[in-house]
Amino acid sequence: MFSRSHTRRPRKYAFAALVVAASVGLVLSSCAAPSSDAPVAEELSWSEIEQQAQGKTVSLWMYGGDEQGNTYVDNVLTPAAAAAGVTLRRVPVESTTDAVNRILSERQAGVTDGEVDLVWVNGANFGTGQQAGAWLCNWTQHLPNMEYTDPEDPLLSSDFGTPVNNCEAPWHKAQFTLVYNSAAIADPPRTLDEVFDWAEANPGRFTYPAPPDFTGSVFVREALVNQSGGVDKVPAQFDQDTYDSLAPAVFDRLNALAPSLWRGGTTYPQSSSELDDLYAGGQVDMTMTYGPATLPQLVADGTYPPETRILTLDEGTVGNASFLAIPSTSGESAAAQVVANIALSPEQQLAKSEPDVWGQFTVLDTSRLTPEVRAQFEALPASPVLPPYEELSANAHPELAAGWVTPLDEGWRRSVLAGQ
Amino acid sequence: MTATRPAGRLLLVVWFVLPLIPIALWAVSNQWSFPAVLPQEWGVDGVRSAVAAGGTEAFMRSTGLALTVAAIATPLGAFAARALARGDVHFPGVVAAILFAPLALPPFAVALGLNVVILRARIPSTLAVIVLLSVAAIPYTTYLMRVAVGAYDSRYEEEARMLGASKSMVLWQIRIPLLAPALSGSALLAFLVGWSDYVITLLVGGGRLVTVPILVASFAAGTGNDAVVAALSIAAIVPPLVLIALLSRLGRRTAR
Numbered sequence: 001m002f003s004r005s006h007t008r009r010p011r012k013y014a015f016a017a018l019v020v021a022a023s024v025g026l027v028l029s030s031c032a033a034p035s036s037d038a039p040v041a042e043e044l045s046w047s048e049i050e051q052q053a054q055g056k057t058v059s060l061w062m063y064g065g066d067e068q069g070n071t072y073v074d075n076v077l078t079p080a081a082a083a084a085g086v087t088l089r090r091v092p093v094e095s096t097t098d099a100v101n102r103i104l105s106e107r108q109a110g111v112t113d114g115e116v117d118l119v120w121v122n123g124a125n126f127g128t129g130q131q132a133g134a135w136l137c138n139w140t141q142h143l144p145n146m147e148y149t150d151p152e153d154p155l156l157s158s159d160f161g162t163p164v165n166n167c168e169a170p171w172h173k174a175q176f177t178l179v180y181n182s183a184a185i186a187d188p189p190r191t192l193d194e195v196f197d198w199a200e201a202n203p204g205r206f207t208y209p210a211p212p213d214f215t216g217s218v219f220v221r222e223a224l225v226n227q228s229g230g231v232d233k234v235p236a237q238f239d240q241d242t243y244d245s246l247a248p249a250v251f252d253r254l255n256a257l258a259p260s261l262w263r264g265g266t267t268y269p270q271s272s273s274e275l276d277d278l279y280a281g282g283q284v285d286m287t288m289t290y291g292p293a294t295l296p297q298l299v300a301d302g303t304y305p306p307e308t309r310i311l312t313l314d315e316g317t318v319g320n321a322s323f324l325a326i327p328s329t330s331g332e333s334a335a336a337q338v339v340a341n342i343a344l345s346p347e348q349q350l351a352k353s354e355p356d357v358w359g360q361f362t363v364l365d366t367s368r369l370t371p372e373v374r375a376q377f378e379a380l381p382a383s384p385v386l387p388p389y390e391e392l393s394a395n396a397h398p399e400l401a402a403g404w405v406t407p408l409d410e411g412w413r414r415s416v417l418a419g420q
Numbered sequence: 421m422t423a424t425r426p427a428g429r430l431l432l433v434v435w436f437v438l439p440l441i442p443i444a445l446w447a448v449s450n451q452w453s454f455p456a457v458l459p460q461e462w463g464v465d466g467v468r469s470a471v472a473a474g475g476t477e478a479f480m481r482s483t484g485l486a487l488t489v490a491a492i493a494t495p496l497g498a499f500a501a502r503a504l505a506r507g508d509v510h511f512p513g514v515v516a517a518i519l520f521a522p523l524a525l526p527p528f529a530v531a532l533g534l535n536v537v538i539l540r541a542r543i544p545s546t547l548a549v550i551v552l553l554s555v556a557a558i559p560y561t562t563y564l565m566r567v568a569v570g571a572y573d574s575r576y577e578e579e580a581r582m583l584g585a586s587k588s589m590v591l592w593q594i595r596i597p598l599l600a601p602a603l604s605g606s607a608l609l610a611f612l613v614g615w616s617d618y619v620i621t622l623l624v625g626g627g628r629l630v631t632v633p634i635l636v637a638s639f640a641a642g643t644g645n646d647a648v649v650a651a652l653s654i655a656a657i658v659p660p661l662v663l664i665a666l667l668s669r670l671g672r673r674t675a676r
Contacts, residue, residue: 059627064635065642070473091627092473092638094618101532102623109539115626276643280453294643302451302460303644 041139052334061099062120064092113331150365161401168323172360183307207262215272238403251415316395446650466647489614497561561606568602604667
């Protein structure tokens with residue numbers, strides 16, 4: 001085992017193996033990169049798709065940091081999929097980027113029976129994937145349950161400025177919301193300007209996550225809309241000249257605000273969950289989230305103070321929808337379409353809207369539902385913490401194009417973070 | 421020196437145990453919000469959530485993966501160390517550099533770069549994870565064994581051979597027992613490499629192997645999951661501790 005005569009031979013083999021491995025690697029990696037054309041789903045009738053889906057397994061990759069979401073998928077969606085003959089397997093990830101990375105590797109390797117069949121996705125991850133042809137397209141228009149959605153709904157036709165183009169099926173709606181502790185703030189601000197004024201009047205009680213954190217990045221975009229004089233003043237698509245004329249004012253405002261922030265603005269929470277922890281620990285009086293659905297649960301389990309309330313702004317905040325997308329590398333696209341369709345059904349959307357299930361806002365247009373189902377949606381219990389979607393999304397504006405995100409994040413880092 | 425020993429040990433124990441106390445408390449608390457010093461409500465919600473999220477299966481997978489990595493990387497590290505120590509290889513410096521290269525490469529870069537090659541070559545994903553993690557563990561096992569092999573006294577072997585022991589007898593009765601402490605140490609390190617990896621297991625494994633670190637990372641990314649993260653983390657500390665206890669007993673017994 002360890003003797004001299006035995007180590008000689010393996011060494012030659014090892015060297016030969018190394019050479020072979022290296023050359024195989026070279027040959028394999030020198031293949032051409034895949035095209036970025038979006039692969040299109042086969043034209044099949046819905047009954048054929050349901051037939052194909054029978055007995056298949058779908059791996060749904062989704063962010064696993066939301067326990068209510070995990071439980072909903074495991075206990076409500078999975079049994080419904082099983083009833084349609086599809087096994088749903090949830091793969092929890094730290095961030096959706098992990099799923100996109102896996103898909104891009106598979107796509108580069110020309111895999112057609114990949115390990116990711118469905119992804120909970122929106123925004124930058126959808127846009128990044130679109131550029132690389134990572135998503136299967138031209139399938140959502142065939143889903144029977146799409147008839148309950150409003151084709152004119154801007155949140156469903158464009159995802160952070162990237163046209164949806166039938167490449168992802170809507171799942172639920174979200175609204176960027178500021179959250180405050182009403183025990184600490186008796187007379188809450190009503191506009192973003194007032195929020196800034198309040199923060200300056202109460203040093204150390206407010207901060208926001210540092211971009212490129214998703215939530216911190218949204219906050220900076222809201223500040224951009226606010227400083228530019230409203231959503232009509234900022235074109236949805238990015239261009240450098242507009243950026244150069246609008247961005248400095250935002251960074252000046254945020255720089256002026258910095259000394260009044262938590263720890264004098266010398267440091268920022270690195271992620272939205274760090275800000276949430278500061279809020280939960282009473283170190284600041286406001287937090288912010290793109291997923292207000294989780295708030296009632298966070299108050300119920302004592303993570304957040306009982307007096308936690310939502311701060312609705314007169315000028316409205318940014319809203320978006322999140323989606324289920326099928327990777328172009330999936331070999332189970334038929335079964336994945338069946339799952340996406342079930343997830344869009346009135347029954348599932350209603351169940352998911354229940355505050356003690358997940359509390360996510362429906363993407364369906366309730367005026368298109370049967371009166372009975374509509375009544376059930378209207379009868380959803382109101383939470384003292386979370387107002388209904390209509391109230392939450394009053395004056396809502398759609399997301400700016402993903403092209404804005406990186407320049408603003410970078411500009412913030414150079415002008416605000418480095419300007420201390 | 422001898423007087424400071426117990427004090428130093430105590431300090432070390434405190435140093436390592438102290439951070440675990442809040443985690444242990446979180447694992448058995450249903451509600452613990454600021455500014456309470458102790459949980460307001462004790463309970464096993466965290467454990468329940470961990471089990472509901474597939475914690476038990478993840479635990480089995482993690483254990484299997486880590487044991488496999490240890491079983492591969494330990495003997496390979498021992499072979500490599502021996503070859504390097506005895507001068508059996510040409511350009512030992514280059515070979516050592518190659519062996520230690522995985523330490524310098526971030527696992528994320530390895531996972532992303534090699535993944536395409538692995539997928540093109542149609543290597544089964546679980547096998548690829550085991551191979552990559554074993555390669556990541558080899559620097560540790562090689563280094564540990566290199567020190568032990570360097571200090572190894574081969575005269576015991578010569579003595580035994582002179583007395584008529586066969587090669588396999590020498591291996592099993594002399595060499596392995598003498599190297600046992602180092603072997604068990606490197607097995608532990610290799611186990612930990614397999615036990616704690618997130619990025620290779622997920623990206624190369626393609627989500628087939630949902631291990632404890634994947635569950636922990638995905639829960640830790642959210643808010644209000646302290647209890648479940650703590651329960652999973654406590655569970656994740658147990659196998660390495662058990663292994664250390666077993667190996668240290670084994671090491672003591674054979675070293676006599």
